[in-house]
Amino acid sequence: MSDIAEKKIDKDTEELLKIVSGFEGKFEGAFNIRSNGGCLGRKSSENIKIESKTDAPGLDIYIAPGTRGERVFIPACVTVAGVDDLVYNDFHVGEGADVVIVAGCGIHTETGEPARHNGIHRFLLAKGSRVLYEEKHIGTGAEDTKKMIDPVTECFLEEDSYLEMDTSQLGGVSSSVRNTKAQLGDRATLVIKERLLTDNDETAQTRFSVELNGVDSGVNLMSRSVARGNSHQAYQSVIIGNNKCHGHSECDAIISDNGKVDATPELYANSGDAELIHEAAIGKIAGEQIMKLRTLGLTQEEAEAAIVEGFLA
Amino acid sequence: MLEVKDIVFDPEGSRRILDGVTLQIPDGKLIVLTGPNGGGKTTLAKVIAGINVPTSGQIILDGEDITALDPTERARKGVAFAFQQPVRFKGISVRKLLSLAAGRELTDEELGKVLTDVGVVPEQYMDRQVDTKLSGGEIKRIEIASVLLRKAKVMIFDEPEAGIDLWSFNNLIRVFEIIRDRRDCSLIVISHQERILSIADEIIMIQNGKVGLSGNRSSIFPRLLCKNECDDCGTCVRTEV
Numbered sequence: 001m002s003d004i005a006e007k008k009i010d011k012d013t014e015e016l017l018k019i020v021s022g023f024e025g026k027f028e029g030a031f032n033i034r035s036n037g038g039c040l041g042r043k044s045s046e047n048i049k050i051e052s053k054t055d056a057p058g059l060d061i062y063i064a065p066g067t068r069g070e071r072v073f074i075p076a077c078v079t080v081a082g083v084d085d086l087v088y089n090d091f092h093v094g095e096g097a098d099v100v101i102v103a104g105c106g107i108h109t110e111t112g113e114p115a116r117h118n119g120i121h122r123f124l125l126a127k128g129s130r131v132l133y134e135e136k137h138i139g140t141g142a143e144d145t146k147k148m149i150d151p152v153t154e155c156f157l158e159e160d161s162y163l164e165m166d167t168s169q170l171g172g173v174s175s176s177v178r179n180t181k182a183q184l185g186d187r188a189t190l191v192i193k194e195r196l197l198t199d200n201d202e203t204a205q206t207r208f209s210v211e212l213n214g215v216d217s218g219v220n221l222m223s224r225s226v227a228r229g230n231s232h233q234a235y236q237s238v239i240i241g242n243n244k245c246h247g248h249s250e251c252d253a254i255i256s257d258n259g260k261v262d263a264t265p266e267l268y269a270n271s272g273d274a275e276l277i278h279e280a281a282i283g284k285i286a287g288e289q290i291m292k293l294r295t296l297g298l299t300q301e302e303a304e305a306a307i308v309e310g311f312l313a
Numbered sequence: 314m315l316e317v318k319d320i321v322f323d324p325e326g327s328r329r330i331l332d333g334v335t336l337q338i339p340d341g342k343l344i345v346l347t348g349p350n351g352g353g354k355t356t357l358a359k360v361i362a363g364i365n366v367p368t369s370g371q372i373i374l375d376g377e378d379i380t381a382l383d384p385t386e387r388a389r390k391g392v393a394f395a396f397q398q399p400v401r402f403k404g405i406s407v408r409k410l411l412s413l414a415a416g417r418e419l420t421d422e423e424l425g426k427v428l429t430d431v432g433v434v435p436e437q438y439m440d441r442q443v444d445t446k447l448s449g450g451e452i453k454r455i456e457i458a459s460v461l462l463r464k465a466k467v468m469i470f471d472e473p474e475a476g477i478d479l480w481s482f483n484n485l486i487r488v489f490e491i492i493r494d495r496r497d498c499s500l501i502v503i504s505h506q507e508r509i510l511s512i513a514d515e516i517i518m519i520q521n522g523k524v525g526l527s528g529n530r531s532s533i534f535p536r537l538l539c540k541n542e543c544d545d546c547g548t549c550v551r552t553e554v
Contacts, residue, residue, distance in 0.1 A: 185395070187404055189418065224403070224404070288400045291364060291400075292399075293381070293413060294384040294385045294389060295362055295363075295364070295384050295387075295388050295392075295393070295394050296413050296414045296463070297385060297388040297416060297463075297475065298385065298413065299385050300385070306405070306407070306409075306413060307404075310402060310403075310404035310405035310406075311402075311403055311404040311405075312404070313404050
């Protein structure tokens with residue numbers, strides 16, 4: 001065991017932890033709290049061991065085979081300007097385990113200096129394991145300070161495993177580049193639900209690249225985003241079907257003000273039995289949706305807010 | 314009491330759709346607007362709801378001229394409108410939409426009641442999204458529920474029967490009768506459906522943008538049912554444009 005006693009958590013960090021990982025003074029389960037490149041506290045459980053890497057900053061999280069119903073929390077916060085935090089976290093999920101991993105990153109800065117968090121996560125799912133991964137990103141504090149979050153995620157799914165990634169970035173992050181790669185074995189399934197909101201001059205790039213190598217493997221990528229102000233988003237999904245498999249990607253974006261969104265799907269069917277689909281829809285909020293809500297008594301602004309809130313929920 | 318006074322609607326680049334429509338809709342009465350497709354019924358309903366702005370004429374609600382009010386203001390004055398083709402929303406649940414309609418968060422019990430009234434199984438629908446996964450009939454029922462939950466002085470239902478099965482339809486008829494019997498609002502239903510016409514207090518034909526035949530059910534209904542479709546049998550009303 002390598003538990004690290006919890007250090008005093010300042011108000012800004014506590015607020016970020018609450019937003020990104022539902023922190024309410026403590027975590028129920030194994031956890032590691034990363035703050036400004038250091039560790040604010042760590043606790044392993046009987047089935048989930050969290051160890052520091054010896055060759056790089058970051059963690060190895062070992063989830064024992066057969067572990068069921070447990071949650072592990074790995075949030076990261078940056079509250080000091082000028083920090084450029086880089087972390088490598090590897091999740092080793094044992095055969096038949098079924099767990100929830102709650103990650104997320106919050107950046108809060110008040111001065112003019114930029115701050116960055118770059119989390120490189122690897123998910124190694126053994127045969128028959130199931131993981132629900134929840135990740136929230138947010139930037140708070142002074143609007144004119146650059147806050148950058150650039151996650152890199154690599155997923156390796158062995159046969160019959162299932163990974164669901166529920167990610168959201170709901171404002172305040174000046175720029176983000178998200179790069180997610182996955183390789184799936186026989187009957188493995190990957191589901192990704194992404195929610196993205198950008199405003200002002202923010203930029204966000206998302207790139208998914210999924211290789212469906214196993215027979216009857218499948219992926220479902222669903223991205224919903226809203227681009228406001230002068231913000232720009234670029235969505236790219238690459239699905240490569242190398243076997244009898246099914247892949248689906250869906251990009252729905254609402255643009256308002258001068259917001260811009262690009263969507264670039266790429267589908268590669270390298271097997272005659274691959275079934276791959278992409279859907280993309282980009283546009284303003286439909287006028288008829290606003291009108292329906294106005295006939296219920298909402299103002300134009302209230303209607304737009306309700307539609308965006310629901311869309312990104 | 315809702316009064317529609319000499320409404321004219323001339324959309325830009327199109328023929329005149331409403332040509333001097335005048336109606337009085339008293340509280341506690343079920344008024345059915347019927348008539349041929351393209352005759353102006355839906356346009357009239359949208360003028361009452363504030364969605365279409367009339368070229369001339371007035372809409373008076375309980376003595377107050379609401380012609381200049383926008384759809385939000387009219388809704389807040391008590392005008393409720395169920396669209397013929399309901400709008401779908403990605404991400405908004407039935408619970409959320411109906412809570413917005415009611416102006417407050419609804420309890421499971423309240424949701425259960427209204428969903429049962431429109432003929433859907435509450436537990437299966439409360440947390441479903443009002444998106445393209447709902448069938449035409451299902452979304453129609455949710456649309457009707459969104460109007461039933463309003464504290465309205467005028468309720469307008471535009472072809473509520475479309476896509477609704479027989480069992481739900483009987484329920485819907487019962488709901489209309491209950492609203493009528495409360496006698497606290499004007500109830501307007503746009504319909505061609507015989508069962509709905511058969512429970513109307515008054516039937517008003519809208520044809521070529523004008524009020525055609527109108528009167529109480531007993532005087533109008535038999536004439537609408539006459540299949541002769543002629544001008545001179547003395548019973549029927551020819552509805553072809």
